[in-house]
Amino acid sequence: MLGFNLRLQSFASQFKNNFKSISLNGPAAISASTSAAIARGFASEIQSAPITTNAENDETTTHNITTSVPLGYSGTVQAWLRDFKTNMPRSIVNIDKTVFDTQIRVDILHRVVCYERDAKRQGTHNTRGISDVRGTTRKWAIQKGRGKARVGTHRAPHWRGGGIAHGPKPRSHVTQIQKKVWLMGLRSALSSKFAQDQLILVDNLNLDSYKTRDLFSILRGNRWINEENERSSGRVLFLPALKTVEEQPETQDMYKNLLMAQRNIPGVGLMNVEDTEVYEILKHEYLVLDKLALDYLQRKLCVE
Template structure:
């Protein structure tokens, strides 16, 4: 497959050959779903915690004697049935939310979302970014030239570029990452995907 490469001004400068085994497969929706769920689950943290009856303070003695009162027997005022008592089956911080996904499934999902972007005409390949100094104004102009207006956009570079990141960090709909951090969820979450020609080569080296 041949695909056009643009410059920062949105002008076509050349065509490159894309590997069909990476960029032109039939999207596998189940693989995408499983991988996104696993990625989101891995981000969850065990930050919820309640006290059990062993951890709440007080309740060291029986509230009344075992027999003769006509009331139900009670061993502590910190039992779960008492107000202010411990929680019987509350959340704990040591829950493992991670879900495992087969490596072949992850690769298939990655290829599927890339192929989907091309199919929807939402992939833009540029020769590179050349921001000498950070400039939000220049970044907005470049996005306008690339015909991107108020759309969620993921920009991927081969290596972290400080000037580019500073130019785009004040633009709400823009997210900028390097290829090492490229993931299924960010691609799916963005309407437009802008990648450099170097990123294309790196992706094909890994997934072709």
């Protein structure tokens, strides 16, 4: 019992020292050495936080991040809004907790993935039965007198070149699932990406050129692809709001450039946010959303 009390006192003093390293008087200063768990725990109480990080040249770089989070409000969580080309943080955005920080249901993810993959099956498999194969229907040998087994047509399944017994025929593999279950699976998929720090929020997906090498240099600079094998699968999925910007002609070109540039890079996909699938989100390692797509997902998946 005495040893347990000593360990408890040691833990309490260590936690007290870590707590004193964070100053919440006025603008809070959270150093890069502070653990990510403590930083996230105090994120909802920070109004204006100068984030200090160490650059490569050992100089101190300060980013003034401002956000308006109501104190005591637990319906949102905070995430970085990054620059697409440099992957550097630009601001902090509040995202819905019921969409991006909900319980991850593995059983629901399994049901939704099976449902989506079943819907993609063509079901065009076809085999020829005894009435479909080519050949005569005459009796192949006399019934009696041969000393052998009775035989009929050579189109029977047990003959070489005969039909297939109980073979697959064209059919639909579509299964049914409730809409609420599918929406729950989408929330779980987004929450899993957010929990693994694989959800990347960018201000826009503006790409100046449709050249593949320009997008490839951005992906390599942001470390979204494998550095050892540049031609290997990077597993990046872009989810822009394509249909949302149809009424804005000035923004159509940037999505057109992104669509053309990503086609020659293995493992990099682009899908309209309104057509997103749970299977595609889980298959790719990184999920990149712009602000329009983020607003659409929060409107669609928000739980009151």
